[in-house]
Amino acid sequence: MSSLLPTPKPGILDITPYVGGRSAVAGSQKVVKLSSNETPLGASPKAKAVLADIGEKLHHYPDGGSGELLSAIADIHKLPVENLICGNGSDELLSLITNAYAGPGDEVLFSQHGFLVYELAALSNGATPVKATEANLTTDVDALLAAVTENTKILFLANPNNPTGTYIPVSEVERLHAGLRSDILLVLDAAYAEYVRKNDYEAGVDLVARNNNVIMTRTFSKIYGLSALRIGWAYGPDDVIDVLNRIRGPFNVNAIAQAAGVAAVKDQEFVEKAREHNDKWIPILVQNLRGMGLEIPDSVGNFILMDFEGTGKSASDADAFLNARGLILRSVASYGLPTCLRMSVGTDDDNRAVMDALREFLEQ
Numbered sequence: 001m002s003s004l005l006p007t008p009k010p011g012i013l014d015i016t017p018y019v020g021g022r023s024a025v026a027g028s029q030k031v032v033k034l035s036s037n038e039t040p041l042g043a044s045p046k047a048k049a050v051l052a053d054i055g056e057k058l059h060h061y062p063d064g065g066s067g068e069l070l071s072a073i074a075d076i077h078k079l080p081v082e083n084l085i086c087g088n089g090s091d092e093l094l095s096l097i098t099n100a101y102a103g104p105g106d107e108v109l110f111s112q113h114g115f116l117v118y119e120l121a122a123l124s125n126g127a128t129p130v131k132a133t134e135a136n137l138t139t140d141v142d143a144l145l146a147a148v149t150e151n152t153k154i155l156f157l158a159n160p161n162n163p164t165g166t167y168i169p170v171s172e173v174e175r176l177h178a179g180l181r182s183d184i185l186l187v188l189d190a191a192y193a194e195y196v197r198k199n200d201y202e203a204g205v206d207l208v209a210r211n212n213n214v215i216m217t218r219t220f221s222k223i224y225g226l227s228a229l230r231i232g233w234a235y236g237p238d239d240v241i242d243v244l245n246r247i248r249g250p251f252n253v254n255a256i257a258q259a260a261g262v263a264a265v266k267d268q269e270f271v272e273k274a275r276e277h278n279d280k281w282i283p284i285l286v287q288n289l290r291g292m293g294l295e296i297p298d299s300v301g302n303f304i305l306m307d308f309e310g311t312g313k314s315a316s317d318a319d320a321f322l323n324a325r326g327l328i329l330r331s332v333a334s335y336g337l338p339t340c341l342r343m344s345v346g347t348d349d350d351n352r353a354v355m356d357a358l359r360e361f362l363e364q
Helices: 045-051 067-077 089-101 116-124 141-147 170-178 205-210 238-247 255-266 268-291 315-323 348-363
Strands: 084-087 107-111 128-132 152-158 185-189 214-219 232-235 303-307 340-344
Touching: 045 255, 067 084, 067 232, 067 255, 084 089, 084 238, 089 116, 089 152, 089 185, 089 214, 089 232, 089 238, 107 116, 107 141, 116 128, 128 141, 141 152, 141 170, 152 170, 170 185, 170 205, 185 205, 205 214, 255 268, 268 303, 268 348, 315 340, 315 348
Parallel strands: 107 128, 107 152, 152 185, 185 214
Antiparallel strands: 084 232, 214 232, 303 340
8 A cells, every 4th residue: 555645735734723712711601702803792683583484494505696695785785796795704705715816836915914814825725925014003005015026916905904903094005906916916804894983994895896906805703793604795896706606615605694694784773783882892992901001003893902012911911810700802922913912892891891800910
Protein backbone atom coordinates (compact mmCIF):
# COMPACT_ATOMS: atom_id res chain seq x y z
CA MET A 1 0.00 0.00 0.00
CA SER A 2 1.30 3.45 -0.89
CA SER A 3 2.50 5.66 1.95
CA LEU A 4 1.29 8.77 0.14
CA LEU A 5 -1.56 10.71 1.74
CA PRO A 6 -4.12 13.10 0.26
CA THR A 7 -2.61 16.59 0.23
CA PRO A 8 -4.70 19.74 0.68
CA LYS A 9 -4.28 22.75 -1.57
CA PRO A 10 -1.49 25.21 -0.76
CA GLY A 11 -2.44 27.66 1.99
CA ILE A 12 -4.98 25.51 3.79
CA LEU A 13 -2.60 24.19 6.43
CA ASP A 14 -1.53 27.78 7.12
CA ILE A 15 -5.03 28.60 8.35
CA THR A 16 -5.70 29.09 12.04
CA PRO A 17 -9.33 27.98 12.37
CA TYR A 18 -11.78 30.76 13.19
CA VAL A 19 -13.00 30.72 16.78
CA GLY A 20 -16.19 32.59 17.57
CA GLY A 21 -17.00 34.39 20.79
CA ARG A 22 -17.22 32.10 23.80
CA SER A 23 -20.65 31.34 25.24
CA ALA A 24 -19.73 29.47 28.42
CA VAL A 25 -17.43 29.82 31.43
CA ALA A 26 -16.28 26.83 33.44
CA GLY A 27 -18.04 26.75 36.78
CA SER A 28 -20.66 29.37 35.89
CA GLN A 29 -24.23 28.22 35.47
CA LYS A 30 -25.52 31.60 34.33
CA VAL A 31 -23.50 33.76 31.99
CA VAL A 32 -23.91 37.05 30.15
CA LYS A 33 -22.59 36.57 26.61
CA LEU A 34 -21.33 39.83 25.12
CA SER A 35 -18.68 38.30 22.89
CA SER A 36 -20.32 37.96 19.46
CA ASN A 37 -22.00 41.30 18.70
CA GLU A 38 -25.44 39.74 18.96
CA THR A 39 -28.42 42.02 19.51
CA PRO A 40 -29.71 41.95 23.11
CA LEU A 41 -33.30 42.30 21.86
CA GLY A 42 -33.25 38.93 20.13
CA ALA A 43 -35.21 38.27 16.95
CA SER A 44 -38.43 39.85 15.79
CA PRO A 45 -41.52 38.13 17.28
CA LYS A 46 -42.80 37.94 13.71
CA ALA A 47 -39.73 35.98 12.68
CA LYS A 48 -40.19 33.60 15.63
CA ALA A 49 -43.84 33.09 14.76
CA VAL A 50 -43.14 31.70 11.29
CA LEU A 51 -40.98 28.95 12.75
CA ALA A 52 -44.03 27.31 14.30
CA ASP A 53 -45.48 26.66 10.84
CA ILE A 54 -42.39 25.29 9.12
CA GLY A 55 -42.50 21.88 10.82
CA GLU A 56 -45.04 20.49 8.35
CA LYS A 57 -42.74 21.36 5.44
CA LEU A 58 -39.42 19.96 6.61
CA HIS A 59 -39.52 17.14 4.05
CA HIS A 60 -39.50 19.65 1.17
CA TYR A 61 -36.37 21.20 -0.29
CA PRO A 62 -36.11 24.97 0.19
CA ASP A 63 -36.41 27.41 -2.69
CA GLY A 64 -32.97 27.11 -4.25
CA GLY A 65 -32.99 30.73 -5.31
CA SER A 66 -34.34 32.19 -2.04
CA GLY A 67 -36.88 34.01 -4.21
CA GLU A 68 -39.29 35.29 -1.56
CA LEU A 69 -36.45 36.41 0.69
CA LEU A 70 -34.67 38.21 -2.14
CA SER A 71 -37.92 39.94 -3.08
CA ALA A 72 -38.44 41.11 0.50
CA ILE A 73 -34.87 42.45 0.70
CA ALA A 74 -35.28 44.17 -2.67
CA ASP A 75 -38.51 45.80 -1.54
CA ILE A 76 -37.15 47.10 1.77
CA HIS A 77 -33.88 48.38 0.33
CA LYS A 78 -35.28 49.50 -3.05
CA LEU A 79 -32.84 47.34 -5.01
CA PRO A 80 -33.21 45.33 -8.25
CA VAL A 81 -33.86 41.75 -7.19
CA GLU A 82 -31.82 40.35 -10.07
CA ASN A 83 -28.71 41.95 -8.55
CA LEU A 84 -29.12 40.22 -5.18
CA ILE A 85 -27.93 36.87 -3.86
CA CYS A 86 -28.42 35.13 -0.51
CA GLY A 87 -25.92 32.98 1.35
CA ASN A 88 -25.48 30.85 4.42
CA GLY A 89 -24.41 33.91 6.37
CA SER A 90 -22.34 36.66 4.78
CA ASP A 91 -19.31 34.49 5.62
CA GLU A 92 -20.32 32.12 2.83
CA LEU A 93 -20.63 34.98 0.38
CA LEU A 94 -17.19 36.34 1.33
CA SER A 95 -15.74 32.86 0.77
CA LEU A 96 -17.57 32.42 -2.54
CA ILE A 97 -16.27 35.77 -3.76
CA THR A 98 -12.70 34.76 -2.93
CA ASN A 99 -13.19 31.32 -4.46
CA ALA A 100 -14.41 32.92 -7.69
CA TYR A 101 -11.86 35.71 -8.06
CA ALA A 102 -8.62 34.76 -6.28
CA GLY A 103 -6.25 31.82 -6.33
CA PRO A 104 -2.55 30.91 -6.22
CA GLY A 105 -0.38 33.87 -7.13
CA ASP A 106 -3.15 36.37 -6.37
CA GLU A 107 -3.34 38.77 -3.44
CA VAL A 108 -6.35 39.57 -1.25
CA LEU A 109 -6.02 42.95 0.47
CA PHE A 110 -7.67 44.25 3.65
CA SER A 111 -6.89 46.53 6.59
CA GLN A 112 -4.70 45.58 9.52
CA HIS A 113 -7.46 44.75 11.99
CA GLY A 114 -10.05 43.58 9.47
CA PHE A 115 -12.46 40.68 9.89
CA LEU A 116 -10.61 37.36 10.31
CA VAL A 117 -12.62 35.62 7.59
CA TYR A 118 -10.83 37.64 4.88
CA GLU A 119 -7.53 35.96 5.65
CA LEU A 120 -9.15 32.54 5.99
CA ALA A 121 -10.87 32.92 2.62
CA ALA A 122 -7.63 33.96 0.93
CA LEU A 123 -5.57 31.11 2.37
CA SER A 124 -8.22 28.48 1.64
CA ASN A 125 -8.03 29.42 -2.03
CA GLY A 126 -4.24 29.50 -2.22
CA ALA A 127 -4.16 33.30 -2.44
CA THR A 128 -1.91 35.56 -0.39
CA PRO A 129 -3.54 37.73 2.32
CA VAL A 130 -2.09 41.25 2.51
CA LYS A 131 -2.75 43.62 5.42
CA ALA A 132 -2.49 47.41 5.15
CA THR A 133 -1.72 49.46 8.25
CA GLU A 134 -4.47 51.46 9.93
CA ALA A 135 -4.43 54.98 11.35
CA ASN A 136 -5.80 55.25 14.90
CA LEU A 137 -7.58 51.89 14.54
CA THR A 138 -9.35 53.20 11.43
CA THR A 139 -9.04 52.09 7.81
CA ASP A 140 -6.34 54.10 6.04
CA VAL A 141 -7.22 54.55 2.36
CA ASP A 142 -3.72 55.70 1.44
CA ALA A 143 -2.18 52.65 3.08
CA LEU A 144 -4.57 50.34 1.21
CA LEU A 145 -3.82 51.97 -2.12
CA ALA A 146 -0.08 51.80 -1.44
CA ALA A 147 -0.41 48.05 -0.78
CA VAL A 148 -2.03 47.34 -4.16
CA THR A 149 0.19 45.39 -6.55
CA GLU A 150 -0.24 43.83 -9.97
CA ASN A 151 -1.32 40.66 -8.14
CA THR A 152 -4.14 42.27 -6.15
CA LYS A 153 -7.49 40.74 -7.15
CA ILE A 154 -9.81 41.51 -4.20
CA LEU A 155 -9.95 44.31 -1.63
CA PHE A 156 -12.16 43.65 1.39
CA LEU A 157 -13.36 46.75 3.24
CA ALA A 158 -15.26 46.21 6.49
CA ASN A 159 -17.15 49.45 7.02
CA PRO A 160 -17.90 49.75 9.93
CA ASN A 161 -14.96 47.60 10.93
CA ASN A 162 -15.07 44.74 13.39
CA PRO A 163 -13.55 44.69 16.05
CA THR A 164 -12.67 48.41 16.20
CA GLY A 165 -16.16 49.85 15.55
CA THR A 166 -14.66 52.63 13.42
CA TYR A 167 -15.72 53.62 9.90
CA ILE A 168 -14.65 55.76 6.97
CA PRO A 169 -17.04 58.20 5.26
CA VAL A 170 -18.43 57.61 1.80
CA SER A 171 -16.03 60.21 0.36
CA GLU A 172 -13.09 58.04 1.46
CA VAL A 173 -14.71 54.87 0.10
CA GLU A 174 -15.17 56.67 -3.23
CA ARG A 175 -11.53 57.76 -3.18
CA LEU A 176 -10.44 54.21 -2.46
CA HIS A 177 -12.44 52.86 -5.37
CA ALA A 178 -11.18 55.58 -7.73
CA GLY A 179 -7.62 54.50 -6.99
CA LEU A 180 -8.19 50.84 -7.89
CA ARG A 181 -7.76 49.16 -11.25
CA SER A 182 -11.03 48.09 -12.84
CA ASP A 183 -10.05 44.41 -12.54
CA ILE A 184 -9.82 44.58 -8.73
CA LEU A 185 -13.07 43.62 -7.00
CA LEU A 186 -13.92 45.95 -4.09
CA VAL A 187 -16.00 44.09 -1.49
CA LEU A 188 -17.88 46.37 0.91
CA ASP A 189 -18.65 44.32 4.01
CA ALA A 190 -21.44 46.31 5.67
CA ALA A 191 -22.51 43.83 8.34
CA TYR A 192 -23.21 46.63 10.84
CA ALA A 193 -24.66 49.18 8.42
CA GLU A 194 -28.08 49.26 10.08
CA TYR A 195 -26.57 50.69 13.26
CA VAL A 196 -24.79 53.64 11.65
CA ARG A 197 -26.43 57.05 12.07
CA LYS A 198 -23.67 59.20 10.55
CA ASN A 199 -24.69 61.51 7.71
CA ASP A 200 -21.44 60.87 5.83
CA TYR A 201 -21.85 57.07 5.83
CA GLU A 202 -23.15 54.98 2.94
CA ALA A 203 -23.24 51.19 3.00
CA GLY A 204 -22.31 50.87 -0.66
CA VAL A 205 -25.54 50.79 -2.64
CA ASP A 206 -24.74 53.78 -4.82
CA LEU A 207 -21.18 52.66 -5.54
CA VAL A 208 -22.38 49.21 -6.60
CA ALA A 209 -25.04 50.71 -8.84
CA ARG A 210 -22.47 52.79 -10.74
CA ASN A 211 -19.65 50.27 -11.13
CA ASN A 212 -18.90 46.77 -12.37
CA ASN A 213 -16.23 45.93 -9.79
CA VAL A 214 -17.98 46.58 -6.46
CA ILE A 215 -20.14 44.25 -4.38
CA MET A 216 -21.76 44.91 -0.99
CA THR A 217 -22.41 42.18 1.58
CA ARG A 218 -24.90 42.33 4.46
CA THR A 219 -26.11 40.02 7.22
CA PHE A 220 -29.17 39.02 9.26
CA SER A 221 -26.91 37.96 12.15
CA LYS A 222 -26.58 41.35 13.83
CA ILE A 223 -29.49 43.78 14.13
CA TYR A 224 -32.01 41.19 12.92
CA GLY A 225 -30.99 38.71 15.63
CA LEU A 226 -30.98 35.64 13.37
CA SER A 227 -27.38 34.53 13.97
CA ALA A 228 -28.42 30.91 14.54
CA LEU A 229 -30.06 30.66 11.12
CA ARG A 230 -27.10 31.98 9.08
CA ILE A 231 -28.47 34.38 6.47
CA GLY A 232 -26.40 36.80 4.46
CA TRP A 233 -27.06 38.70 1.26
CA ALA A 234 -25.14 40.68 -1.29
CA TYR A 235 -25.87 43.35 -3.89
CA GLY A 236 -23.61 43.38 -6.90
CA PRO A 237 -23.28 43.92 -10.65
CA ASP A 238 -24.84 41.46 -13.09
CA ASP A 239 -21.62 39.63 -13.96
CA VAL A 240 -20.50 39.13 -10.36
CA ILE A 241 -23.91 37.90 -9.17
CA ASP A 242 -24.01 35.51 -12.13
CA VAL A 243 -20.62 34.08 -11.18
CA LEU A 244 -21.61 33.60 -7.53
CA ASN A 245 -24.85 31.88 -8.49
CA ARG A 246 -22.85 29.43 -10.60
CA ILE A 247 -20.65 28.28 -7.72
CA ARG A 248 -22.91 28.48 -4.67
CA GLY A 249 -24.62 25.37 -3.34
CA PRO A 250 -27.99 24.69 -5.00
CA PHE A 251 -29.85 24.95 -1.67
CA ASN A 252 -27.43 27.12 0.29
CA VAL A 253 -30.07 28.87 2.43
CA ASN A 254 -32.42 26.55 4.31
CA ALA A 255 -36.19 26.94 4.37
CA ILE A 256 -36.38 27.92 8.04
CA ALA A 257 -33.84 30.69 7.52
CA GLN A 258 -35.65 31.97 4.44
CA ALA A 259 -39.03 32.12 6.17
CA ALA A 260 -37.65 33.86 9.26
CA GLY A 261 -35.63 36.23 7.10
CA VAL A 262 -38.69 37.36 5.17
CA ALA A 263 -40.58 38.11 8.39
CA ALA A 264 -37.59 39.83 10.00
CA VAL A 265 -36.76 42.15 7.12
CA LYS A 266 -40.39 43.22 6.87
CA ASP A 267 -40.49 44.09 10.59
CA GLN A 268 -38.57 47.37 10.37
CA GLU A 269 -40.33 48.65 13.49
CA PHE A 270 -38.49 45.99 15.50
CA VAL A 271 -35.22 46.92 13.78
CA GLU A 272 -35.71 50.52 14.86
CA LYS A 273 -36.18 49.39 18.48
CA ALA A 274 -32.87 47.56 18.33
CA ARG A 275 -31.21 50.63 16.81
CA GLU A 276 -32.62 52.92 19.52
CA HIS A 277 -31.40 50.60 22.28
CA ASN A 278 -27.93 50.71 20.75
CA ASP A 279 -28.04 54.50 20.37
CA LYS A 280 -28.89 54.79 24.06
CA TRP A 281 -26.11 52.56 25.36
CA ILE A 282 -23.07 53.21 23.18
CA PRO A 283 -22.46 56.74 24.57
CA ILE A 284 -23.16 55.60 28.14
CA LEU A 285 -20.65 52.76 27.90
CA VAL A 286 -18.02 54.87 26.18
CA GLN A 287 -18.29 57.74 28.67
CA ASN A 288 -18.20 55.50 31.73
CA LEU A 289 -15.39 53.24 30.57
CA ARG A 290 -13.25 56.13 29.37
CA GLY A 291 -13.79 57.62 32.81
CA MET A 292 -12.14 54.51 34.25
CA GLY A 293 -9.03 55.15 32.15
CA LEU A 294 -9.75 52.79 29.27
CA GLU A 295 -8.97 53.88 25.72
CA ILE A 296 -12.03 53.41 23.49
CA PRO A 297 -12.32 54.45 19.84
CA ASP A 298 -15.63 55.96 18.75
CA SER A 299 -17.85 53.08 17.61
CA VAL A 300 -20.74 53.19 15.15
CA GLY A 301 -21.52 49.48 15.57
CA ASN A 302 -23.23 47.56 18.35
CA PHE A 303 -19.98 46.95 20.21
CA ILE A 304 -17.03 48.80 21.67
CA LEU A 305 -13.31 48.06 21.81
CA MET A 306 -11.62 48.76 25.14
CA ASP A 307 -7.83 49.04 25.47
CA PHE A 308 -6.26 48.32 28.88
CA GLU A 309 -2.71 49.31 27.90
CA GLY A 310 -2.62 52.56 29.87
CA THR A 311 -4.30 51.21 33.01
CA GLY A 312 -1.48 49.09 34.37
CA LYS A 313 -3.76 46.06 34.01
CA SER A 314 -3.88 43.43 31.28
CA ALA A 315 -6.77 42.52 29.03
CA SER A 316 -6.30 38.84 29.86
CA ASP A 317 -6.57 39.53 33.60
CA ALA A 318 -9.67 41.65 32.98
CA ASP A 319 -11.15 38.83 30.93
CA ALA A 320 -10.54 36.33 33.73
CA PHE A 321 -12.00 38.72 36.33
CA LEU A 322 -15.15 39.19 34.25
CA ASN A 323 -15.44 35.47 33.51
CA ALA A 324 -15.39 34.72 37.23
CA ARG A 325 -18.53 36.84 37.47
CA GLY A 326 -20.19 35.14 34.52
CA LEU A 327 -19.48 38.01 32.09
CA ILE A 328 -18.07 37.00 28.71
CA LEU A 329 -16.42 39.59 26.47
CA ARG A 330 -14.27 38.88 23.41
CA SER A 331 -10.50 38.66 23.44
CA VAL A 332 -9.21 40.19 20.21
CA ALA A 333 -5.58 39.11 20.40
CA SER A 334 -6.16 37.16 17.18
CA TYR A 335 -6.90 40.49 15.50
CA GLY A 336 -3.50 41.84 16.59
CA LEU A 337 -4.97 43.67 19.59
CA PRO A 338 -3.66 41.77 22.64
CA THR A 339 -4.27 44.64 25.07
CA CYS A 340 -7.95 44.93 24.17
CA LEU A 341 -11.32 43.32 24.78
CA ARG A 342 -14.43 43.80 22.67
CA MET A 343 -17.83 44.16 24.31
CA SER A 344 -21.17 43.78 22.56
CA VAL A 345 -23.94 46.08 23.75
CA GLY A 346 -26.18 44.00 26.00
CA THR A 347 -29.37 44.52 27.94
CA ASP A 348 -29.58 47.37 30.45
CA ASP A 349 -28.70 45.02 33.31
CA ASP A 350 -25.90 43.32 31.39
CA ASN A 351 -24.26 46.62 30.52
CA ARG A 352 -24.42 47.87 34.09
CA ALA A 353 -22.98 44.58 35.35
CA VAL A 354 -19.96 44.90 33.05
CA MET A 355 -19.34 48.52 34.04
CA ASP A 356 -19.56 47.68 37.74
CA ALA A 357 -17.23 44.70 37.36
CA LEU A 358 -14.66 46.63 35.35
CA ARG A 359 -14.69 49.46 37.86
CA GLU A 360 -14.02 46.97 40.65
CA PHE A 361 -11.25 45.32 38.61
CA LEU A 362 -9.50 48.57 37.76
CA GLU A 363 -9.69 49.92 41.30
CA GLN A 364 -8.46 46.81 43.10
